[in-house]
Amino acid sequence: MKRANIAGLHIEYSMADAAFFDYRLRSYVSHDIADRDLLLRTTVHEHIDSPHGQFIKQIKSATIVQAQDGHIARSILDRETGKIAAVVRSKPDYSEVEIQLWKHRSHPIFTLTDYEYMYTGFAFKDRLTYLGGAVLHGSAIAMNNAGIIFSANSGVGKSTHANLWKQYFKDEVTIVNDDKPAIRMLNGLPYMFGTPWSGKTELNANVQAPLKAIVFIKRSDRNDIERLNTRDSIFALSSQIERPYYDGQLGAQTLDVIEQLITTVPVYQLHCNISYEAVQVVYNKIFAEKEITI
Template identity: 35%
Template sequence: MADKRLTIVKEKYKIADLKILMTTYHKETMKRAIPYRSDEQWDENEADGVIDLGQEFYEKTYEKFREYGNYTTIEYMYTGALFNRILLKYDGCMLHSSAIVVDGYAYLFSADSGTGKSTHTELWLKHFGDRAYIINDDKPALRCIEGQWYVYGTPWSGKHDISKNIQVKLGGIVFLERSEENWINEISPKEAFALFFRQTVRKLKTEEKMDLALKNVENVLVSNPIYRMGCNISDEAVVTAYEKIRRI
């Protein structure tokens, strides 16, 4: 039976340098969002975006999509999707990926669920020690500000809730696949487009939002190095990737 106990919390947040007014109805989403509460004073009408789907929405969605499991999972999925739609208006988008920072640059490793992107970034943590940390382990935000692409942590941070509420320059994006041998190649924006679009929020209700999504995806792909990598679970995989993609 689904857990639908309510913990309704309306708060002001700062996510990806955007003022977000979000109401959460289930405790887990609220807990994940605590590090993103805004320290600034601003009126609600100054919000860059509002996230409040309402309990009735969650009731109807649960009845329609019981396979999602429970209300907490539904809220996590739909609030994240709504934040992505807000982000589109501010030269950004989210990417289903594990984002690791080494020496001041964030590198995103993206793949279908179960491929091993989090396992790969864990190997980076072991290899680099204090030089590395995870900024977000599920859905980091990407934004272009004055021509520079940045990566941000978000409350939508995977089953282990690993995220940091900070901004880091984007170093590159790697699309992973399993392989017995380790290899990595830079790919063109055209080749990368389908891989990227598959791992971002695609259910957009208006033509305007779809146009924004396409524009932002194209922008990030033409402005940054994009790679395709086959890897196994070894330290050699880390070395192979880093030697190819490092920015310094």
């Protein structure tokens, strides 16, 4: 088994596409023998049998059962063939996750490695959530030992805005994750972490920084920013923090994380266009003690 440290979680893993994950996790490799937080295995099969156990619920193409050993098994059907395309078996606390993938699953866009990448990302997110953290859909940067996450629906421009910061501030800014940064509370304060699961791009870094602000982006002809009130902050965070459809209790724990976030870090709404002026507006709001002019 190989080891990695991702967002402070000690992970032992064995992946089917070892070469791909060796490359993607190269910055997170760990030789620490500390207590394991997550055991993660992925295997590929010619055929996958339906898992046995007590039926829990059916959600679209996913069937969830509880096995006699207490593990929860989630099987997902391939919509084209009706065969089982994947089975995810996990302990109730998500400390051990085994992912079985059907070798012959076909998709016009996604490869088998893409599915492995997605399912392992879900496994990491579930364990992190169980331990009191969260994964926020956003593009995260670190600057002046401070973390900022720009969040929005796909296609709105969060990555574009993060890249403007990198273009302007150059080496002062590190893009920590372009899609799924992790958040954990340490000693009562929120910290942002890079993860190797960064969506369609490889833009991620093994960086930890105190989380200074979360900025939700809306396209506009003007550039202005306002701090959201508690109600709007909860709504915005709830829409972009990933919650599992298959575990209601874990979803409820996410609300606890949101409550901690809104009491420890400011949440903003940014109306902006694609310009350096938008960077200036955000910078001057967040780092009010030192304004810039672009």
